[in-house]
Amino acid sequence: MSTSAEAVRDVAVRARAAAAQLAPTSRADKDRVLLAMADALLDRSVEILAANAEDVDAARAAGTAGAMVDRLTLTPARLEAMAAGLRQVATLEDPVGVVVRGSVLPNGIRLSQVRVPLGVVGIIYEARPNVTVDAAGLCLKSGNAVLLRGSASAARSNAALVAVLRDAAAAGGLPADAVQLVPGLDHESVKHLMRLRGLVDVLIPRGGAGLIRAVVEESTVPVIETGVGNxxxxxxxxxxxxxxxxxxxxxxxxxxxxxxxxxxxxxxxxxxxxxxxxxxxxxxxxxxxxxxxxxxxxxxxxxxxxxxxxxxxxxxxxxxxxxxxxxxxxxxxxxxxxxxxxxxxxxxxxxxxxxxxxxxxxxxxxxxxxxxxxTDGERFGMGAEIGISTQKLHARGPMGLPELTSTTWVGIGDGHLVS
Amino acid sequence: MSTSAEAVRDVAVRARAAAAQLAPTSRADKDRVLLAMADALLDRSVEILAANAEDVDAARAAGTAGAMVDRLTLTPARLEAMAAGLRQVATLEDPVGVVVRGSVLPNGIRLSQVRVPLGVVGIIYEARPNVTVDAAGLCLKSGNAVLLRGSASAARSNAALVAVLRDAAAAGGLPADAVQLVPGLDHESVKHLMRLRGLVDVLIPRGGAGLIRAVVEESTVPVIETGVGNxxxxxxxxxxxxxxxxxxxxxxxxxxxxxxxxxxxxxxxxxxxxxxxxxxxxxxxxxxxxxxxxxxxxxxxxxxxxxxxxxxxxxxxxxxxxxxxxxxxxxxxxxxxxxxxxxxxxxxxxxxxxxxxxxxxxxxxxxxxxxxxxTDGERFGMGAEIGISTQKLHARGPMGLPELTSTTWVGIGDGHLVS
Structure with a gap:
């Protein structure tokens, strides 16, 4: 049975509520949860590796090419690298609240443009389960709720990873729904996600040119194109x-x-x-x-x-x-x-x-x-990247934490009226 | 006969060539043309007002409401205001080439993020002919070619204004195709425009909620939503x-x-x-x-x-x-x-x-x-605005000249290799 629009909409509504809760969360609280997530990945490595082994066995049984199986496979060393990635994100500056520019207007209003989270970020990606953890970490640090839509071949691995991350968020007092998997592994699941304009603020497809083109063509949610490099x-x-x-x-x-x-x-x-x-x-x-x-x-x-x-x-x-x-x-x-x-x-x-x-x-x-x-986020000194944008709107080139934010204009007056 | 996809594609191809020529144009050359455009609007006011009178007569004959007729009507004073707007844009800082951030990487590469034009900007708007001149001036100053799709009711006014602006651009050594009307006044014309992803870099609809929703729903070109205010x-x-x-x-x-x-x-x-x-x-x-x-x-x-x-x-x-x-x-x-x-x-x-x-x-x-x-570009000290974005990607709030640019990362090395 194909995934229902309601099921996908439901996770987006919950992500939206989580995003509202995350927006005013302090850096200290976010970093604490990032470190707890890193610890939890290692503490619960047995269940994660067991889930991954099922994905790997299924891929081998389906005759998947060796290089693809390798990308899918998790090991204790790869889990350690994912945990290290989360710890590194914890060391990066919080982009939320950064004042981009500001001045006192001639009428006395104090005007500033301040970075705020985008809200709900959807990531559509292919086989590698490390994207699940990287994306969740970068979105959490930038105050965004994330909806993750990985590939069917990594479904058990992704479910295990997301369960661990959600538990760590909840234990740290942040909403578990800040990190969610999009239900369903069929094309309908992605289709419904791409129609949730107003609930989902941006979609970032990570994968081959075909995937990216399909999302760009069909989505009414704004899309950031990434990673096609000629x-x-x-x-x-x-x-x-x-x-x-x-x-x-x-x-x-x-x-x-x-x-x-x-x-x-x-x-x-x-x-x-x-x-x-x-x-x-x-x-x-x-x-x-x-x-x-x-x-x-x-x-x-x-x-x-x-x-x-x-x-x-x-x-x-x-x-x-x-x-x-x-x-x-x-x-x-x-x-x-x-x-x-x-x-x-x-x-x-x-x-x-x-x-x-x-x-x-x-x-x-x-x-x-x-x-x-x-051209790479780490080589550019950004610490981590969610992808490399090849479009001109919003962000171009490697996207780090500031690229996962929008801005709000804040004007502080004292009874100011327009005449 | 409905507008053909080829006719719309053709203006976009010419806009793209004009954009390539505009990108490295100096501020001095752009400002000179802006001032010449302002002069030309006044020098050729007779032909512009005559064209506008035909639009106004047709609107009256069609029983258009008085407020709408008023918004459509040009007068010598309104032409003067449009010219003054162009002169004011000439006084604003050129956003192109502004260095947003930069540093020397540990390996010695000098890295900077520099503002560049978006390329080809499409504006879809309703009755007021002043948008034609405002948008052309802001796009020219920011190094962008503009495709203007006004309403049928202002068609003769827009054609006369664009003819004057194109002549002034060409006389000043800039490509006339930097300012073009999208051919056709039927819905097909807009439809074709919205499918030109890769040729048109962004579409900015300015008008009622219905227009904006339609563009957002149907466009594969990235859209910036503007101006709906609850x-x-x-x-x-x-x-x-x-x-x-x-x-x-x-x-x-x-x-x-x-x-x-x-x-x-x-x-x-x-x-x-x-x-x-x-x-x-x-x-x-x-x-x-x-x-x-x-x-x-x-x-x-x-x-x-x-x-x-x-x-x-x-x-x-x-x-x-x-x-x-x-x-x-x-x-x-x-x-x-x-x-x-x-x-x-x-x-x-x-x-x-x-x-x-x-x-x-x-x-x-x-x-x-x-x-x-x-909340207004002029009140915020931006000098002029192309609209007020209510979306979170790229620009949010009043959009001035910097919001009409993208960025490029420039890395200067001396034989640097990745190892």
């Missing part, structure tokens, strides 16, 4: 070619399955003859299959002919599209056309070129003489 | 009742057709006996029809019995819902249930009560001992 490295006419070589290989091959790895290399024609033979050899050595345009294939006939599908691809694999461009502006035009808006890198010694690239690219992050792989 | 005044047990009386009448009756006017009065039971007779008399004297609960009707039997429709209403008229509440928390619960999230006011001498009200209401603005009518 990132580019552009090697300028004035690049240090040694740096360019190292950055290209690092951005492509250091870890291929992540959204901040590079998928396309653009090379200025003035350095193509000097750079392409070196970089193509280095990429081949790193195990990368090159998909090249005519100019690239003239140098390396073994390169696969590149099509528009290659310029558009988020490979997440040992593949890279390579193209020779006429100019920096040509490179930017390519990027504006094909990029997912995640991260672009330029390698150049020219100040003017770096400035123009930064001013004309239209992506969440632009790196100058550095690998695309640096 | 605002509350809460008179606390420890209120200065003279201030409470003046603020209530000001918030309700100073101007009734605006989103920041108050629609509901909540009175703490401890002061109901002292305050209700006075405020009900004052409201009656101001011409206000009161819709009251039992306690109110016990004092004023002439009050209309209030229903849930009254608690939910954005009257925009000389009507006010009045209710006696048991406590501050009871008032907040009422507000959280029924408010549109625009502005709430508390009248109290108690610091603790004011703090709790601010911390537990969930609206874009909270006024303490001041009229709800203060």
């Amino acid at each position: 990132c580019h490295v552009y090697v300028d006419a004035e690049a240090d070619l040694d740096q360019a070589l190292a950055i290209t290989v690092n951005a492509k091959a250091q870890r291929v399955s992540v959204c901040n790895s590079a998928e396309t290399l653009l090379v200025h024609r003035d350095v193509a003859a000097a750079f392409l033979p070196r970089v193509l050899a280095a990429l081949r050595e790193a195990g990368v299959t090159v998909h090249g345009d005519e100019a690239v294939r003239a140098i390396d006939p073994a390169a696969v002919p590149a099509t528009d599908d290659d310029w558009a691809a988020e490979y997440l694999s040992l593949d890279m599209a390579v193209r020779v461009v006429e100019s920096l502006d040509d490179a930017v035009a390519h990027i504006r056309r094909w990029s997912s808006g995640h991260t672009e890198a330029i390698v150049t010694r020219s100040l003017r070129a770096s400035q123009r690239f930064v001013a004309t690219c239209d992506s969440a992050a632009v790196m100058v003489n550095a690998s695309t792989r640096f | 605002c509350h005044v809460y008179v606390d047990a420890e209120a200065d009742l003279d201030q409470a009386l003046a603020i209530t009448v000001n918030a309700k009756a100073q101007r009734v057709s605006v989103c920041n006017s108050a629609e509901t009065l909540l009175v703490h039971r401890d002061v109901a006996a002292a305050f209700l007779p006075r405020v009900l008399a004052a409201l009656r004297e101001a011409g206000v029809t009161v819709h009251g609960d039992e306690a109110v009707r016990a004092i004023d039997p002439a009050a209309v019995p209030a229903t849930d429709d009254d608690w939910a209403a954005e009257y925009l008229s000389l009507d006010m819902a009045v209710r006696v509440v048991e406590s501050l928390d009871d008032a907040v619960a009422h507000i959280r249930r029924w408010s549109s999230g625009h502005t709430e006011a508390i009248v109290t001498r108690s610091l603790r009560a004011s703090q709790r009200f601010v911390a537990t209401c969930d609206s874009a603005a909270v006024m303490v001992n001041a009229s709800t009518r203060f």
Whole structure:
């Protein structure tokens, strides 16, 4: 039987009530519960690991690929890492109540813009159970109630983790309903969640491009798009070619399955003859299959002919599209056309070129003489991230605690009237 | 014949190209064009007023109500005000390039978060032609291309205004396509616009609740909700009742057709006996029809019995819902249930009560001992506003120039690799 709209609505109504209770909660109370949650994950590891073992057995029986089974599997060390993540969130500044700006108006009203929780945050995600704990911790610290909709394959693990987190919240005097699973594992369950505008303040899909597109298309709840990365490295006419070589290989091959790895290399024609033979050899050595345009294939006939599908691809694999461009502006035009808006890198010694690239690219992050792989909440010093936004509204790039808040204008007068 | 998807897509593609050109444009160039636009509105007032006269004649012939005809009508004085608005926008700080935060990471990368234009902004609005000029000026200053979709009743006025603005942009060396009308006046035209995710970065509907709801429901382009105001005044047990009386009448009756006017009065039971007779008399004297609960009707039997429709209403008229509440928390619960999230006011001498009200209401603005009518971009010192957001993502409350931007992370390294 498919999940009813009422069942999903019911958890959202309870989340809303929990959010109202969380909003004025002090940092001390929230941190105490975060630490208690970390302890509880370890204290109750036997029941969590038993639930996870059932998920893992079911995945193996269903013939799930080894890499997916690995991502699903919890171990004492992984539980310890999840607990450490919660303890780290406890050390971060509370974003709620931070004054963004303020002044005394000419009429004497004291005006300030203050960070407040978003309210109810919905997270829709795929297999990894650590997202359950990370998201719950970040939402609690930022004063939000969270609705978690994980995948069917991790259902028992997620249920066990959420039970532990809810108990710790309640024991610490905070509402257990601050952390809830969305009922149901069918598509109806997500569909109902996406229609709860007014009850749910934002949905954050974390997963593949297909999941994200489906949520964006169907949701009336505001959505923050995350994590699709078709990132580019552009090697300028004035690049240090040694740096360019190292950055290209690092951005492509250091870890291929992540959204901040590079998928396309653009090379200025003035350095193509000097750079392409070196970089193509280095990429081949790193195990990368090159998909090249005519100019690239003239140098390396073994390169696969590149099509528009290659310029558009988020490979997440040992593949890279390579193209020779006429100019920096040509490179930017390519990027504006094909990029997912995640991260672009330029390698150049020219100040003017770096400035123009930064001013004309239209992506969440632009790196100058550095690998695309640096776009990451922890590397940016945020302490933790709930995802990397590739949209322009609200938050762009790595999202930490402040990005999980809204603001309220507070005006303090003494009988002030508008005339 | 209904407007084709291709025709709407075509203007969006041209807007996107214009946006790429606008993004790196200097403040000086943008301000010069804004001033030239202001001059051109006055220089070409004859053709603008002639086009407007045709709209006004058609509206009269169609039997449009007088107030609506008045809002549609342009005069030399109103053109002068529109020109003055553009000149004022030229005096405001350019939000593009402002560094929001930045630091040097432990690895030496210089990281900064910089304001950038959103890109292409779509505005869907009703009768008033001044929105055409205001929106174009604010979008240009913030480096955005704008797609304007006004109402059929103002079509000739909007076409004349946009022609003048485009000519001034082109004469100043900026792309004319930075300011465009969306083709078509049928519902299909808006429908196509709402499906252009990826080409249009944000849609801002300005108008009645019905328009806004329709856009929110149907759009795949991210939307910023504006302007629906069911605002509350809460008179606390420890209120200065003279201030409470003046603020209530000001918030309700100073101007009734605006989103920041108050629609509901909540009175703490401890002061109901002292305050209700006075405020009900004052409201009656101001011409206000009161819709009251039992306690109110016990004092004023002439009050209309209030229903849930009254608690939910954005009257925009000389009507006010009045209710006696048991406590501050009871008032907040009422507000959280029924408010549109625009502005709430508390009248109290108690610091603790004011703090709790601010911390537990969930609206874009909270006024303490001041009229709800203060929530306004100009009154907040922003210089101009494109609307008042009642949603929590991206911008909340009056939206000025910074709210028309996104951000990009810029990292400057020297061959930095991830290991």
